Amino acid sequence: QKLTFSLKIAISSSLSKIHLNVSHGRLCASSTSFSQRNNSSSANLKVDHDQTTGVAVMHMQSPPVNSLSLDFLTEICITLEKLEMDKGCRGLIITSSQPKVFSAGLDILEMYGKSPERCGEFWKAVQEMWLKLYGSNMVTIAAINGSSPAGGCLMSITCDYRIMADNPRYSIGLNETMLGIVAPFWFKETMVNTVGHRNTEISLELGLLYKPAEALNIGLVDQLVPEDQVLSAATQTMTKWLAIPEHARQITKSMMRKSTIEKLRSNREADIQNFVNFITKESIQKSLRMYMEMLKQKKA
Ligand SMILES: CC/C=C\CCC/C=C/C(=O)SCCNC(=O)CCNC(=O)[C@H](O)C(C)(C)COP(=O)(O)OP(=O)(O)OC[C@H]1O[C@@H](n2cnc3c(N)ncnc32)[C@H](O)[C@@H]1OP(=O)(O)O
Numbered sequence: 001q002k003l004t005f006s007l008k009i010a011i012s013s014s015l016s017k018i019h020l021n022v023s024h025g026r027l028c029a030s031s032t033s034f035s036q037r038n039n040s041s042s043a044n045l046k047v048d049h050d051q052t053t054g055v056a057v058m059h060m061q062s063p064p065v066n067s068l069s070l071d072f073l074t075e076i077c078i079t080l081e082k083l084e085m086d087k088g089c090r091g092l093i094i095t096s097s098q099p100k101v102f103s104a105g106l107d108i109l110e111m112y113g114k115s116p117e118r119c120g121e122f123w124k125a126v127q128e129m130w131l132k133l134y135g136s137n138m139v140t141i142a143a144i145n146g147s148s149p150a151g152g153c154l155m156s157i158t159c160d161y162r163i164m165a166d167n168p169r170y171s172i173g174l175n176e177t178m179l180g181i182v183a184p185f186w187f188k189e190t191m192v193n194t195v196g197h198r199n200t201e202i203s204l205e206l207g208l209l210y211k212p213a214e215a216l217n218i219g220l221v222d223q224l225v226p227e228d229q230v231l232s233a234a235t236q237t238m239t240k241w242l243a244i245p246e247h248a249r250q251i252t253k254s255m256m257r258k259s260t261i262e263k264l265r266s267n268r269e270a271d272i273q274n275f276v277n278f279i280t281k282e283s284i285q286k287s288l289r290m291y292m293e294m295l296k297q298k299k300a
Helices: 002-022 070-085 116-134 151-157 186-193 197-206 212-218 227-242 244-267 268-279 282-299
Strands: 045-050 055-062 092-095 139-144 159-167 223-225
Touching: 002 070, 002 244, 045 151, 045 186, 045 282, 055 070, 055 227, 070 116, 092 227, 116 151, 116 186, 116 244, 139 151, 139 227, 151 186, 151 282, 159 227, 186 244, 212 223, 268 282
Parallel strands: 055 092, 092 139, 139 159, 159 223
Antiparallel strands: 045 055
């Protein structure tokens, strides 16, 4: 199974290279389509692709809380790759089918008690998801219909636009320090690019999770809507973004993001090594164990 996932990531990476050569200025006409149905027991994603609008909605449905495991990340990467290659898909909305949670972030169990090799494979998949999403030529909108801590927040801020359910029970933020771990430079830079240096400094050092109104106030999300309108608001916003001349929007996006992307692209191996060395430390493993116990206690 491990080999299969490595292979999938490898295929996915090479497709990405092909894509980079052909993606700018692609035509908008819809000729091909990709659809993924939720009728397989292994599928944690449902993709509804409306070929008439060119918009795909990716519903995350990995119970209980859409935590990003290696399997789930691999599934997301393959789906992103297929949609990116599909000329008929110009916009992507990411949302959750799980109640109350957009995504609980990286799967803590992937970082606890695992071999260095497995940790490395996991981190490569995290990088891959970020590279695909942050560098996507599609218009990407996060329809955040639940809590979105850490990796869930990262996923949201890699999108072009964020719409969150106006429910004070939900929160969003890069809370890594609360787990005794450190958001790597590319998490940090994505956050700086979203809310600025000072907000990021406070937010990351304190591991803050923001209520929707606070998140709107610092620009971590762009819009709040009633919970039952998150998807419709995302669809409306998508229409506006898709009305902009495509090549101009794509080049502008690339100009804004390419230095951050390039920094990770040219340092992937070192970044993996850094993660593995850090996460496998005895003291960090202890912090993760305590955090997981705290999560269980909170439930009891
Ligand atoms: C050099 C770089 C080094 C390191 C960089 C690493 C960067 C890490 C990034 C991350 O994303 S770390 C993950 C951080 N995530 C969190 O802190 C979220 C923790 N979860 C929660 O706060 C809540 O679960 C919730 C998302 C708000 C949902 O709350 P709810 O009450 O609805 O559910 P509950 O808490 O009962 O959880 C259900 C079930 O799921 C398990 N769970 C929750 N989150 C995770 C997770 N991220 N990974 C794995 N498992 C998770 C939780 O323990 C429960 O399990 P149980 O049913 O078996 O008890």
